[in-house]
Amino acid sequence: MINVSSIYKSFNGKDVLRGVDFNIQSGECVVVIGKSGSGKSVLLKHLLGLISPDSGFIKIDGLNLDELTYRELQRVRSKIGMVFQSGALFDSMNVYENLKIAIDRLTNLKQNQIDDRIEQCLDEVGMKETKLLMPSELSGGMKKRVGIARAISFKPDYLFYDEPTTGLDPIMSDTINKLIYKFNKKNKITTLVITHSMKTVFEIADRVLMLNNGKIYFNGSVNDIKNSKDVIISSFVNGKEILDLEYEKQ
Ligand SMILES: Nc1ncnc2c1ncn2[C@@H]1O[C@H](COP(=O)(O)OP(=O)(O)OP(=O)(O)O)[C@@H](O)[C@H]1O
Numbered sequence: 611m612i613n614v615s616s617i618y619k620s621f622n623g624k625d626v627l628r629g630v631d632f633n634i635q636s637g638e639c640v641v642v643i644g645k646s647g648s649g650k651s652v653l654l655k656h657l658l659g660l661i662s663p664d665s666g667f668i669k670i671d672g673l674n675l676d677e678l679t680y681r682e683l684q685r686v687r688s689k690i691g692m693v694f695q696s697g698a699l700f701d702s703m704n705v706y707e708n709l710k711i712a713i714d715r716l717t718n719l720k721q722n723q724i725d726d727r728i729e730q731c732l733d734e735v736g737m738k739e740t741k742l743l744m745p746s747e748l749s750g751g752m753k754k755r756v757g758i759a760r761a762i763s764f765k766p767d768y769l770f771y772d773e774p775t776t777g778l779d780p781i782m783s784d785t786i787n788k789l790i791y792k793f794n795k796k797n798k799i800t801t802l803v804i805t806h807s808m809k810t811v812f813e814i815a816d817r818v819l820m821l822n823n824g825k826i827y828f829n830g831s832v833n834d835i836k837n838s839k840d841v842i843i844s845s846f847v848n849g850k851e852i853l854d855l856e857y858e859k860q
């Protein structure tokens with residue numbers, strides 16, 4: 611379980627997070643939306659313990675990230691698989707080596723078990739035949755799928771995705787959404803997805819959070835966000851620009 615409580619964060623006097631509160635229950639798939647620059651990636655970095663809040667706290671499985679030693683923080687991080695927008699593969703290593711380095715670091719598996727695990731994870735994302743390819747030989751969608759295979763390879767309790775479908779064609783986006791859904795529902799991995807895509811929200815979210823003006827502006831179900839009459843929410847959901855004035859009024 612993740613508890614985020616009253617997080618404030620500013621950079622050079624600019625308030626980015628202004629009292630963010632929410633929980634993620636074990637097994638949930640929570641999708642975070644919000645316009646560009648609203649602080650979604652900053653929020654994610656807090657959950658990974660990469661930045662500390664100015665005030666407030668983040669607890670993962672009851673542990674306050676700010677109170678942990680480096681070693682304890684590493685132990686918490688080893689429960690989290692992260693899928694970055696770019697795939698974040700090591701360019702000088704082939705697909706097999708990219709997965710092996712994660713499994714080596716985060717598990718005690720022996721070589722033959724590692725090989726089995728790599729086969730199995732690549733198979734899960736439909737990328738078995740790419741094992742010996744270099745990242746430069748893969749398309750964006752393939753890189754993304756290898757990134758997902760690497761993130762699940764050490765059997766994390768949590769999976770975080772930052773904009774998993776950005777830059778992909780609609781069919782590949784659909785494939786990625788289905789993979790996120792599968793690993794959440796079948797493997798019961800607690801999932802947090804940051805996205806601009808309402809299609810992703812509609813296809814996979816158990817619950818939606820919307821960041822706006824440094825706060826959680828909406829926290830509810832897909833149905834509730836779809837039917838919301840609120841101008842800020844409906845303009846985002848329907849992809850329509852509203853005057854900045856409207857944002858400032860809130
Ligand atoms: N390390 C930093 N130092 C200074 N400002 C930062 C830093 N990280 C983020 N910011 C600022 O915080 C704000 C929120 O950035 P963030 O990257 O979280 O937005 P986002 O919601 O992820 O946007 P996008 O949808 O475009 O990815 C931006 O104004 C950004 O310039």
Ligand SMILES: [Mg+2]
Pocket residue numbers: 650651652
């Ligand atoms: Mg971002």
